[in-house]
Amino acid sequence: QVKPVESGGGSVQAGGSLRLSCVVSGYKWPGYCMGWFRHISRQEREGVAAIITSSGDQYYADSVKDRFTISRDSANNTLYLRMDSLKPEDTAIYYCAADTSPVCVNGLMKAAPGQVPSSAFGNWGQGTQVTVVS
Numbered sequence: 807q808v809k810p811v812e813s814g815g816g817s818v819q820a821g822g823s824l825r826l827s828c829v830v831s832g833y834k835w836p837g838y839c840m841g842w843f844r845h846i847s848r849q850e851r852e853g854v855a856a857i858i859t860s861s862g863d864q865y866y867a868d869s870v871k872d873r874f875t876i877s878r879d880s881a882n883n884t885l886y887l888r889m890d891s892l893k894p895e896d897t898a899i900y901y902c903a904a905d906t907s908p909v910c911v912n913g914l915m916k917a918a919p920g921q922v923p924s925s926a927f928g929n930w931g932q933g934t935q936v937t938v939v940s
Contacts, residue, residue: 807831807832808830808831808904808905808906808928809830809831809832809931810829810840810885810903810904810929810931811828811829811830811831811902811931811932812828812900812932812934813827813828813829814826814827814934815900815936816936816937817937817938817939818892818936818937818938818939819938819939820893820894820939821891821892822938823888823889823890823892824892825886825889826886826902826934826936827886828840828842828884828887828902828931829883829884830884830885830902830904833883833906834906835859835880836859836880837859837860837904837906838858838859838860838906838908838910838911839856839857839859839904839911839926840856840857840859840876840878840902840903840905841853841854841855841856841857841865841876841902841903841922841924841927842856842874842885842887842900842901842903843900843901843903844896844898844900844901844936845899845901845933851901851924852869852898853867853921853922853924854866854867854870854887854900854922855867855870855874855875855922856876856914857876857878857885858911862878863914865914865917866920866922867920867921868920869895870889870896871920873889873890873891874889874890875890876888887900889936892936892938893938894940895938896938897937897938898936899934899936900933900934900935900936901930901931901932901933902930902931903924903927903928903929903931904929905927905928905929906928907926907928910926910927912926913925913926914926
């Protein structure tokens with residue numbers, strides 16, 4: 807069973823940085839996809855960034871491009887999200903997700919530029935709160 811567990815959330819001043827971590831147990835590397843998503847209060851869940859873990863190809867939402875960086879560490883079964891130049895509108899619960907089928911790869915490759923679809927990810931963490939104060 808694939809089980810993501812996030813950590814690293816917290817409160818930070820606008821313009822600051824945070825790094826989120828997600829340990830994904832049960833994931834068989836090189837695997838297929840991992841990603842970060844967020845839920846901003848009163849809005850729909852938004853795809854933030856995703857990575858095809860075999861190739862390293864990365865996908866970012868337009869709202870975070872050039873500010874956030876996704877990376878993975880297969881030796882430690884861990885996915886990261888480095889967040890720089892944080893803004894108050896980045897305040898959200900951030901979720902890590904992983905999928906072990908090629909469906910997620912197709913979903914990412916066919917997505918419109920600047921969009922990270924969540925529908926193909928089947929294994930989700932509990933989330934970690936990120937609060938950016940101005």
